[in-house]
Amino acid sequence: MAEFDLAVIGAGSAGLSVTYAAARLGRKVVLIERDRMGGDCLNVGCVPSKALLSAAHAARSARGAARYGVRVAEPEIDWAGVRAHVRRAIDTIAPVDSAERYSGLGATVLRAEARFVEPGTLMAEGRRLTARRIVVAAGSRAAVPPIPGLAALPFLTNDTLFDLAERPDHLLILGGGAIGLEMAQAHAALGCRVTVVEQGRIAAQEDAELADGLRDVLQAEGVALLENTRVTAAEPGPVLVLEDGRRIAGSHLLVATGRRANLEDLGLDAAGIRATAQGIATDRGLCSLTQRHVFAAGDIADPDGIGPRRLTHVAGYHAGIIIRRALFRLPARLDYAALPRVTYTDPELAQVGLTEAEAAGTGRPHRVLRFPMAENDRAIAEGRTEGLVKLVVTPGGKLLGAGILAPHAGEMIGLWTQAIGRGVPLSAVAGMILPYPTRAEAGKRVAGAFYSERLFGPWSRRLAGLLGALP
């Protein structure tokens, strides 16, 4: 008989969530972590990056105060103080992810590397562990592109960026995705020169019109963005050599060109667990395609026909699916139709459902509705009118996607996530009473725009005229 009901490899967002539920349900669960409890999100991902951004936004607010008639001197950046704020944020959250907390819940927590030695059996801390079900939540790390000379350089990744003792003079960032853009704005606001080199366009997964707005903001803040630019070599300095022969020299180089699943040290072959280049191959219930007692969760999961979505809230969603399947034996399948994502620059870029380009790619008829933040009273009152709310709907008014570029867009996207996920009709959004003045009203107004042509059209005018003529 197996020693454990469940073994979980990796104490990041995915592994912790599965372990929490299993332990609370009284299952015998072992959690194995080889490095830091909390994984990437807490230690080298979401938390330090958002903490650094908050320091940056404080500096940006001070610089922008003059527009409100409030004059302050150019802010002085105390890099040690900024680092202390980042550290404090990690340390404050750390107890929630700690080994002590999970042991307290009844889980066995081992601080060791785990590897499969056969299906259903792991080796960790020199111990053989058997479990009826095993969840692989071993996460991902920065992918390093095969640029000649790069491997020999002392470049930064998200693993090392937040430990820098000194502020970089000129940060070169390879990759203009979520990490590249957030870290570009953060470092520029904290007084670094920043150059981003992106092989395609920035925020490539996001709506092009929203990305255009973000580009304008970043450039206005002094970030140099080189898009559609190929790097042919990297040299000590660091220097990036571009396809057209230009050489871009900086003081530090951050590689933010996507992620690679941590597959190598798991002994997957010994257990007959199939993996792709992207991660562990699973069905849409996150069950390994080749070993039905093994599940994959979080960044390392590569669900059939969908591919990885490497976000913390996805890791939590995966955990819920696995708990339902593995512990309650209920059917559960991934559905990403209402999966939101946010780039935490200021303004934030938030998206859920289809972008305009994705809707066009389906070949099905659709309409695009826009409401510029420049017409939103709260945005005007706050002097922050950049951005827009953009909806993609069917001709009949079914919501397919929503994108927002605005300060706090991440807080505004919840409404649209609910609307798409629960099939809330556009008319219900248009009919909501929202507090005035809020940015959320822009959403109600854009939904209302779909109906206003009909509401104020000739038929309604005739009807109003007829009713008005009644005694």
Ligand SMILES: Cc1cc2nc3c(=O)[nH]c(=O)nc-3n(C[C@H](O)[C@H](O)[C@H](O)COP(=O)(O)OP(=O)(O)OC[C@H]3O[C@@H](n4cnc5c(N)ncnc54)[C@H](O)[C@@H]3O)c2cc1C
């Ligand atoms: C800079 C940055 C910013 C980000 N910001 C956001 C954000 O704002 N919002 C968002 O939703 N997402 C964000 N993400 C993505 C998010 O961090 C990840 O999607 C999330 O951390 C994935 O969780 P996970 O549990 O799958 O993996 P991880 O957090 O990577 O955890 C995996 C754990 O497994 C351990 N492990 C690996 N192999 C073994 C082994 N053989 N034995 C034992 N342990 C092992 C690792 O040490 C690690 O602790 C960000 C990522 C980065 C890099």
Ligand SMILES: NC(=O)c1ccc[n+]([C@@H]2O[C@H](COP(=O)([O-])OP(=O)(O)OC[C@H]3O[C@@H](n4cnc5c(N)ncnc54)[C@H](O)[C@@H]3O)[C@@H](O)[C@H]2O)c1
């Ligand atoms: N706010 C958030 O939710 C958030 C923030 C940061 C990271 N993350 C997650 O972390 C993961 C990694 O982020 P990321 O920014 O590294 O990846 P990404 O996939 O978002 O962007 C990588 C970018 O690098 C570019 N690139 C790749 N190779 C290149 C090369 N050789 N030269 C120039 N450009 C190149 C790509 O074209 C792409 O635009 C993502 O999955 C993301 O979801 C999320």
